[in-house]
Amino acid sequence: MALAQGGQRVLLVEAGVGLGGTCLFEGCIPSKIFRDAAARRFEISGAATFGIGTKDGAAAGVDWRVVQARKQHVLAARAGAALTSAHSLPTLEVVFGHARLNGPHRAIVEGSNGSTEVAFDRAILATGSVPKRLPIQGAMLPGVMTSEGLIEIERIPASLVLIGGGPIGVEMASIFTLLGSRVTLLEAAARILEPADEVLARRLKALLEGDGIVIETAVSVDDIRQSDGELQVRYHAEATQRTATGTIVAMAVGRGPNVAGLGLESTRVRYDDRRVYVNGSLETDESGIYATGDLVGQPMFAHWATAQALAVARHLCGQPVVYPRPETNSAVVFSRPELGMSGRTFESAKTDGIPVAVAEYDYRVDARAQISNEKNGWLRIVYRTDNHQIVGVHALIEGASDLMGEAALAIKSGCTLETLAQTIHPHPTLTEAFGAIARSVLSQPVPT
Ligand SMILES: Cc1cc2nc3c(=O)[nH]c(=O)nc-3n(C[C@H](O)[C@H](O)[C@H](O)COP(=O)(O)OP(=O)(O)OC[C@H]3O[C@@H](n4cnc5c(N)ncnc54)[C@H](O)[C@@H]3O)c2cc1C
Numbered sequence: 157m158a159l160a161q162g163g164q165r166v167l168l169v170e171a172g173v174g175l176g177g178t179c180l181f182e183g184c185i186p187s188k189i190f191r192d193a194a195a196r197r198f199e200i201s202g203a204a205t206f207g208i209g210t211k212d213g214a215a216a217g218v219d220w221r222v223v224q225a226r227k228q229h230v231l232a233a234r235a236g237a238a239l240t241s242a243h244s245l246p247t248l249e250v251v252f253g254h255a256r257l258n259g260p261h262r263a264i265v266e267g268s269n270g271s272t273e274v275a276f277d278r279a280i281l282a283t284g285s286v287p288k289r290l291p292i293q294g295a296m297l298p299g300v301m302t303s304e305g306l307i308e309i310e311r312i313p314a315s316l317v318l319i320g321g322g323p324i325g326v327e328m329a330s331i332f333t334l335l336g337s338r339v340t341l342l343e344a345a346a347r348i349l350e351p352a353d354e355v356l357a358r359r360l361k362a363l364l365e366g367d368g369i370v371i372e373t374a375v376s377v378d379d380i381r382q383s384d385g386e387l388q389v390r391y392h393a394e395a396t397q398r399t400a401t402g403t404i405v406a407m408a409v410g411r412g413p414n415v416a417g418l419g420l421e422s423t424r425v426r427y428d429d430r431r432v433y434v435n436g437s438l439e440t441d442e443s444g445i446y447a448t449g450d451l452v453g454q455p456m457f458a459h460w461a462t463a464q465a466l467a468v469a470r471h472l473c474g475q476p477v478v479y480p481r482p483e484t485n486s487a488v489v490f491s492r493p494e495l496g497m498s499g500r501t502f503e504s505a506k507t508d509g510i511p512v513a514v515a516e517y518d519y520r521v522d523a524r525a526q527i528s529n530e531k532n533g534w535l536r537i538v539y540r541t542d543n544h545q546i547v548g549v550h551a552l553i554e555g556a557s558d559l560m561g562e563a564a565l566a567i568k569s570g571c572t573l574e575t576l577a578q579t580i581h582p583h584p585t586l587t588e589a590f591g592a593i594a595r596s597v598l599s600q601p602v603p604t
Contacts, residue, residue: 157241158466159280160248162473167274168248169255169265171283174235175242178284178450179458181231186307187327189227191490193218194334195554198492205529218335220312257419260442264419278444280468281425281432282461283418285411285450290319294380299387300405303328313337313404317389319377320408321348323489326364328408330491333367340370340400342391347373349489351455353501353536353550360495360552363532370400380405413451436479438468446472457487483547486564488557493533496556498563499548502538511541512548517593519553523584530554535589537573539597544573555586562587573597 160166172181179185200216203209242250253267263279265272287302289295301309303324312335318325321343329341341348341364348371349357361371375398377391389400412429425440426433431453438446446468449461463480470477486498505512519525519533533553539546549563566576576594581587 157245157248158469159472160245162469162475164247164473166248167265167276168242168250169263170250170252171254172252174231175238175250176231176235177282179461180234180238182304182307184458185230185234186227187303187324187331188490189230190223190307190335191327191331191492193223193226194331195492198334202529215336218312220310224310254417256417257422257425257445259422260424260445278446278472280465281418281440281445281447281451282449282465283414283451284461285456286414286416287407288410288412289407290377290409292377292379294382294387295407297380297382297387297405299382299403300380300407302407306332306404306406309404313402315339315386315402315404317342317387317400317402317405318408319389319405320410321345321371321373322408322410323349323487325406325408326360327490328406329369329371330364330367333364333369334492338368338402340389340402341372342375342377342389342400343371343373344376345373349495351501352489352495352497353548354503356495356534356536356550356552359532359534360489360491360493363493363552364491372398372400411450411456413453415451437471437477438464438479455482455485455487457485460485484564484568486560486567488560490557493530493552493554494556496549496551496560496563498550498560499546499567500538501548501550502536505538505547510547512538513541514538515593515597517589517596519586519589522586522589524555524586524588525553527584528554533586535559535593537590537593537597539573544598546571546573546576551586553586559586559590562590566590 197216242248251265251267253265256264258264261275263274265274306328315338316332317340318329319342321341326348329339333339347357348361365371375391375393379390381388386401386403387405389405391398413427413431415427420427424442425445432447432451434440434447434452438448440447448464448468450456467477467479483500489495502512502514515537517535525533536550537546538548546566551559573594576590577598579591581591
């Protein structure tokens with residue numbers, strides 16, 4: 157749409173049921189609608205602390221049909237609004253169908269009105285990613301699914317085994333636990349959420365375990381079997397063989413580029429099972445064919461895909477471009493509490509040879525956190541010891557998602573601890589921690 161706004165003639169081909177992609181139909185939006193329901197249920201169970209409701213602390217019931225119907229309603233509204241916006245652009249034509257490249261300047265579009273061949277000067281490939289499944293016995297059994305299946309699930313599973321402790325697995329584990337499922341989370345790496353701040357990821361693991369989630373790290377899943385109406389996931393850690401049981405098993409073991417049927421073999425576009433290869437201008441090895449978003453690999457986030465797409469659009473409209481860089485990206489794991497990350501972790505900065513230190517704020521002393529009865533929360537700021545520039549912000553607290561906007565701006569604009577200390581943050585909000593943390597560092601000798 158940005159290209160059409162810039163006056164270019166654009167043909168947008170979409171193979172799905174509406175405009176919005178994975179984010180709208182299978183990802184960000186539906187999972188956060190579930191998350192909202194789960195968090196409200198959690199809050200109701202603790203409402204007596206605030207003098208609200210009965211004292212028995214009974215868990216609120218969940219009418220899953222209402223949650224799913226609400227999801228459908230939001231999705232339809234957003235898809236409808238996207239189509240209306242698209243139709244308002246005179247140089248944009250939207251065709252619902254499947255596009256397949258047929259050489260470097262031609263594509264075959266198969267839609268409901270049959271097949272048409274179109275010629276183009278330039279193309280942007282933004283076909284996203286597809287969830288992977290472990291190549292193990294039992295991976296295709298009924299009840300074994302990926303995040304796509306969880307988004308469509310008809311009832312809250314009594315028990316759920318999640319394979320994969322990345323953002324999607326952790327988010328789903330937290331959401332379904334708060335909705336009443338008994339959850340086991342199995343992760344192959346030594347810790348969950350590998351790219352996240354190590355200290356906060358460890359603390360989040362402890363909090364999730366406190367909620368009742370069984371989390372096993374450094375395990376290898378062997379197979380899945382069906383027994384007495386349940387699914388048994390057999391896995392091992394070192395030499396010990398174990399089994400996790402669930403009515404549903406969901407794999408969140410990563411996503412690969414969605415290149416099936418895209419006709420890349422008719423071009424010089426280079427790809428493997430992890431990504432389509434692009435240069436610094438997001439152009440593939442085929443001149444004039446660009447690729448953005450999940451298709452080009454990690455990080456796989458909607459806002460990152462949008463930033464890349466906007467950059468390519470500006471480039472093709474002949475406007476100045478600042479390409480998005482991973483070290484200024486931000487992201488949120490929508491567990492409860494939320495884990496927000498912006499910029500670099502301490503470990504990644506050290507690896508890149510940047511002189512950094514970390515300052516930490518404990519939200520136990522915080523007015524907003526006390527008002528909301530949030531007993532666990534931390535903000536960690538990674539800053540350069542030579543010039544006090546902020547290069548990373550990491551927060552584990554309910555509400556961390558809304559802290560990451562300021563964090564991303566601080567990092568992108570090269571903000572220092574001094575500027576942060578002088579910024580007047582509103583009281584009582586979780587953002588006050590930014591000023592408090594900066595002032596506490598500046599009143600102390602700088603660690604070397
Ligand atoms: C469960 C889950 C939760 C998530 N939560 C978040 C979150 O909270 N925040 C966040 O930032 N990210 C989240 N993500 C990630 C986010 O959804 C993706 O990073 C984002 O959607 C990628 O955008 P994209 O444009 O690259 O691809 P997509 O959104 O996947 O869009 C690709 C589009 O291309 C279409 N298409 C594919 N092949 C063809 C073809 N041959 N012809 C025509 N059309 C085709 C598809 O139908 C689709 O509409 C989540 C993902 C999942 C799975």
